[in-house]
Amino acid sequence: MRQHVVSPYASILFYYDLYPDHIEDFGKVKKVTTSRGTFALKETTMNRMEADEFIHAMRKLSKLNYKQAIPIMPTKYGEYTVATNTHTYYVMPWYEGVEYMGRESQEEKLATQMAVIHRLTVKTQPFVKEQVDQSFNELQKRWEMKRLELNRFADFVERKNYMSPFELTFITHAHMLDQMAVKASEHLQNWYEACLEKEKYRTVLCHGRISRAHAIFNMENEPTLINFEKASIDTPARDLASFCRQNFRYTMWNEDEVLRWFMRYERHLPLLDEEKELLCGYLMFPEPVVFAVESYINKRSELSELQHVQRLEKRLISLRKVQRLSQKLIIPPEGS
Secondary structure (H helix, E strand, C coil): CCCCCCCCCHHHHHCCCCCCCEEEEECCEEEEEECCEEEEEEEECCCHHHHHHHHHHHHHHHHCCCCCECCCECCCCCCCCEECCCCEEEEEECCCCCCCCCCCCHHHHHHHHHHHHHHHHCEEEECCHHHHHHHHHHHHHHHHHHHHHHHHHHHHHHCCCCCCHHHHHHHHHHHHHHHHHHHHHHHHHHHHHHHHHHCEEEEEEECCCCCHHHEEECCCCCEEECCCCCCEEECHHHHHHHHHHHHHCCCCCCHHHHHHHHHHHHCCCCCCHHHHHHHHHHHHCCHHHHHHHHHHHHCCCCCCHHHHHHHHHHHHHHHHHHHHHHHHHCCCCCCC
């Protein structure tokens, strides 16, 4: 008689008629070995609405015959997620990744897949001023509040007789950060005015967090995407900015390398000028530094002073590169 593992996940797996012989814990993902094969059980904190959007995105990609996303398995009752009081679960086939050996960077391959998804799902939306104004004003307000946070911290630091290494590093770059926040708002305004003039803008299905951590590469060095839990309908610029931010951490990148990512992307979906404005706005706003300062002030992590400084310096270097990148992304018309 076959012996099955007694597991706290047994009640979840029952919905799939899966009875585990062995379960390996990889954090939020559990590798479940059964007589029917090997599966991945994903534990999430998605609420009902987020789970519905997630499944809608997966169904949409399946309907469009997009093959580079790991499929989600239905329960025996036809549902695609199982919710408890604390978590939402879903099950996928287990994919075993291999070491990436391609000549291009992994990010170039990922940018291609993001572009394919965007091309398959792109829609031109009418510019309904009331709706767009709400999103535009909310983002402007949020950025202004974050900018004020940085300015208040700068004022606080400047009044001190002795600055910590973190504070000294921050205050040295405070003026640059404020200029970047202002420039980001200008890019956002340029996007808004262009859409207002054209009376339309484009939306796509955004993955929300495409990165090496959310892709599994096969023997042909091609990625299969996982974790569409943050998928939403938004502008291409939003997904591209998130993609850049997610992937800056993996490489000692320079602006020419990132331009290659965009070149790969635009083979499938060329960006409009106003979308480049919005992309630069998202990238230019110094949100990573805001998070670093908030973490330092509120002691939200166990980092030492040196680690806080190193993280801040890394983000400042990244933002300086973004400044150069934006100048290459948006080429002013001749004679301007």
